[in-house]
Amino acid sequence: MSISLKNQSILVTGSAGFIGFHADQKLLDMGAVVIGIDNFNDYYDPGLKEDRNKILAKNPNFKLYRGDIEDLEFVRKTFQTEEIDKKCHLAAQAGVRYGIDHPHQFINSNIVGFNNVIDEAKNHDVNDFIYASSSSVYGGNDKFPAATTDQVDHPISLYAATKKSNELIAYTYHHLFGVNCTGLRFFTAYGPWGRPDMALFLFTDAIAKKQPIKVFNHGQMVRDFTYIDDIVMGIISSLEKSYPYEIFNLGYGQEVELEYFINCIENELDQKADKKYLPLQPGDVLKSLADIKYSTEKLEYKPTTPIEEGIKKFVDWYKDYYQEKDRNQK
Numbered sequence: 576m577s578i579s580l581k582n583q584s585i586l587v588t589g590s591a592g593f594i595g596f597h598a599d600q601k602l603l604d605m606g607a608v609v610i611g612i613d614n615f616n617d618y619y620d621p622g623l624k625e626d627r628n629k630i631l632a633k634n635p636n637f638k639l640y641r642g643d644i645e646d647l648e649f650v651r652k653t654f655q656t657e658e659i660d661k662k663c664h665l666a667a668q669a670g671v672r673y674g675i676d677h678p679h680q681f682i683n684s685n686i687v688g689f690n691n692v693i694d695e696a697k698n699h700d701v702n703d704f705i706y707a708s709s710s711s712v713y714g715g716n717d718k719f720p721a722a723t724t725d726q727v728d729h730p731i732s733l734y735a736a737t738k739k740s741n742e743l744i745a746y747t748y749h750h751l752f753g754v755n756c757t758g759l760r761f762f763t764a765y766g767p768w769g770r771p772d773m774a775l776f777l778f779t780d781a782i783a784k785k786q787p788i789k790v791f792n793h794g795q796m797v798r799d800f801t802y803i804d805d806i807v808m809g810i811i812s813s814l815e816k817s818y819p820y821e822i823f824n825l826g827y828g829q830e831v832e833l834e835y836f837i838n839c840i841e842n843e844l845d846q847k848a849d850k851k852y853l854p855l856q857p858g859d860v861l862k863s864l865a866d867i868k869y870s871t872e873k874l875e876y877k878p879t880t881p882i883e884e885g886i887k888k889f890v891d892w893y894k895d896y897y898q899e900k901d902r903n904q905k
């Protein structure tokens with residue numbers, strides 16, 4: 576059974592983030608009321624977050640609460656002020672490598688912040704709690720494709736450990752208080768308005784500026800890159816389905832070699848990359864590949880965007896966005 580999201584009031588944390596922005600746009604298009612929360616932190620260019628937010632703010636059904644989910648009073652006030660039907664929790668400190676030098680930031684945002692939000696959702700009888708987990712919970716597993724039934728007890732980064740912790744906390748809130756919880760393990764989301772700390776952005780930016788790119792593990796890496804519209808489709812379906820307790824993989828279900836990925840970017844930019852080959856970074860996994868059978872069955876999740884098409888859409892956006900910025904600065 577699917578519940579219509581029209582006129583539903585949905586709280587989206589991380590609303591100015593890459594995935595939050597796209598999910599918000601889709602929800603607003605569907606006639607939902609979106610209450611966004613974001614602290615616009617400077618982990619990456621806050622200007623990009625502000626620009627995403629400006630687009631959302633044009634819609635009268637979007638309302639932003641600017642603040643930090645680590646601040647319990649702020650979270651409480653937001654839940655007290657707004658009637659919330661469903662909750663989509665996307666705010667987190669992301670970035671596997673960043674966790675090595677910034678452990679407290681991960682614990683504060685991803686554990687304390689997560690708990691503040693899920694606890695208030697419980698206190699206010701919010702129907703459904705959908706939250707972002709990550710493919711990184713599969714750690715160094717060598718079984719592919721990775722299924723949600725596989726063991727995920729050996730995270731190899733603090734980021735992954737926080738995401739696995741979120742799944743455990745969600746289970747407890749479901750068990751003790753009957754909160755409907757769905758965790759979504761995103762597999763390397765990419766697309767227009769994408770994160771400047773992620774490979775697609777870093778490579779495109781460097782190649783366009785004729786600067787060298789860092790290719791870790793000497794290029795021997797494989798990722799299941801998932802286009803943002805496919806990720807959003809999975810988020811929307813989770814909000815519509817309202818399952819008591821589930822965890823889903825949201826991947827494309829296809830492995831892409833790093834070298835091929837770079838090749839696609841070079842083709843779109845019509846420019847060769849200057850590759851600097853480097854060893855594996857601590858915390859990075861060698862491969863990710865999602866088993867999406869269960870998500871297809873329960874969420875009717877069918878990703879449709881192949882990597883070549885997704886990269887083209889990203890590069891087109893990158894050129895438009897940054898050329899426009901350059902023009903405005905002149």
Ligand SMILES: NC(=O)c1ccc[n+]([C@@H]2O[C@H](COP(=O)([O-])OP(=O)(O)OC[C@H]3O[C@@H](n4cnc5c(N)ncnc54)[C@H](O)[C@@H]3O)[C@@H](O)[C@H]2O)c1
Binds near residue numbers: 595645684708709763
């Ligand atoms: N992008 C991916 O490939 C990917 C993969 C797996 C999981 N995820 C998860 O999906 C979610 C969204 O990721 P994204 O790529 O959009 O990242 P993002 O960094 O673009 O978005 C996160 C947003 O949350 C906000 N935020 C962070 N900490 C906050 C806090 N304490 N209080 C209020 N706001 C806060 C940030 O300002 C940001 O706008 C995250 O939970 C991330 O861990 C993303």
